[in-house]
Amino acid sequence: xxxxxxxQEYAKKxxxxxxxxxxxxxxxxxxxxxxxxxxxxxxLMKFYMTYFNFNEETAGNPTAATLILIAALLTGxxxxxxxxxxxxxxxxxxxxxxxxxxxxxxxxHKSEGIVLGIATNLFKLAGAVIVFGAVSAYIFGMIRYAFKxxx
Amino acid sequence: xxYLWAFLVGxxxxxxxxxxxxxxxxxxxxxxxxxxxxxxxxxxxxxxxxLIKFAGAGATVPITSFGHNLLHGAxxxxxxxxxxxxxxxxxxxxxxxxxxxxLFGFLVALIFKPKG
Numbered sequence: 292x293x294x295x296x297x298x299q300e301y302a303k304k305x306x307x308x309x310x311x312x313x314x315x316x317x318x319x320x321x322x323x324x325x326x327x328x329x330x331x332x333x334x335l336m337k338f339y340m341t342y343f344n345f346n347e348e349t350a351g352n353p354t355a356a357t358l359i360l361i362a363a364l365l366t367g368x369x370x371x372x373x374x375x376x377x378x379x380x381x382x383x384x385x386x387x388x389x390x391x392x393x394x395x396x397x398x399x400h401k402s403e404g405i406v407l408g409i410a411t412n413l414f415k416l417a418g419a420v421i422v423f424g425a426v427s428a429y430i431f432g433m434i435r436y437a438f439k440x441x442x
Numbered sequence: 443x444x445y446l447w448a449f450l451v452g453x454x455x456x457x458x459x460x461x462x463x464x465x466x467x468x469x470x471x472x473x474x475x476x477x478x479x480x481x482x483x484x485x486x487x488x489x490x491x492x493l494i495k496f497a498g499a500g501a502t503v504p505i506t507s508f509g510h511n512l513l514h515g516a517x518x519x520x521x522x523x524x525x526x527x528x529x530x531x532x533x534x535x536x537x538x539x540x541x542x543x544x545l546f547g548f549l550v551a552l553i554f555k556p557k558g
Contacts, residue, residue, distance in 0.1 A: 312464045321460035322453035325504070329452025330445050332499035335508055337444075351502040351511075352538035358503065359539065363546035367554035380459030383470040384477060385452070385503045386539065393543050394472075397551035409551045413544065419471055420505065421540070424478040428512035431486040432528040435513075436520050 299304040317379055324378030327384045332358055353387050362387035366394040444498050451493070451500030474505050481509030511535040 335357050338348045345353065365371040370393045375382045382388055396415040400408040414421070459473045468476075484490040490510040494501040501507060512532055519531025533540065 326449035326453030358551025
């Protein structure tokens with residue numbers, strides 16, 4: 292008897308017993324939270340464009356940094372977890388979710404020390420994003436560059 | 443008007459993520475990683491730039507723009523240095539995001555106490 296078959300059978304058996312997630316409500320919450328974070332980002336972008344001489348293309352950098360600072364502080368005082376429980380993907384998909392993943396992983400392992408706890412675990416959750424981003428950007432970049440030189 | 447489009451587009455991207463979590467039972471980590479790859483893919487076809495022009499922060503704040511920036515930096519540096527430039531420029535535009543995430547994450551973890 293293979294283990295995988297048993298697992299699949301079990302998953303089939305319990306399916307009718309599992310509660311269905313409230314799709315619509317969850318999406319509405321995600322929309323509201325995610326949209327609001329983007330509106331805050333838009334306000335920050337406008338702020339940096341008016342007062343700090345950034346243009347539309349470069350203003351994304353200080354905006355991301357500011358949102359990351361806010362999200363890291365909110366994670367530190369325990370507020371971002373509550374936003375995450377309410378907003379689901381709405382709080383995970385924006386760049387603030389990236390900051391939350393980094394900060395919460397570091398906080399969680401604080402008791403193990405500064406080097407082995409905080410610094411080692413900083414990218415425990417968010418590392419996957421950077422790895423997949425860099426690998427895919429490398430591959431797509433190679434393909435696009437090859438096309439460009441051949442054409 | 444800019445704010446409205448930022449809200450609508452940014453929220454819509456998050457709804458796609460929420461649907462992936464609810465229907466396909468993906469974890470948030472899987473959603474964010476696939477969104478980064480998706481952002482790089484959309485930029486490879488030149489689509490993401492149009493979305494940014496249209497939606498502003500609605501397109502730059504979601505994590506998809508991280509993939510877009512990675513590829514953008516790589517391509518800009520490939521213009522000058524050829525194939526080697528791809529590796530040189532990959533983190534050029536995302537440097538602000540990554541370094542501030544490291545700095546603030548580290549400082550907050552030093553200062554605050556873990557909850558729960």
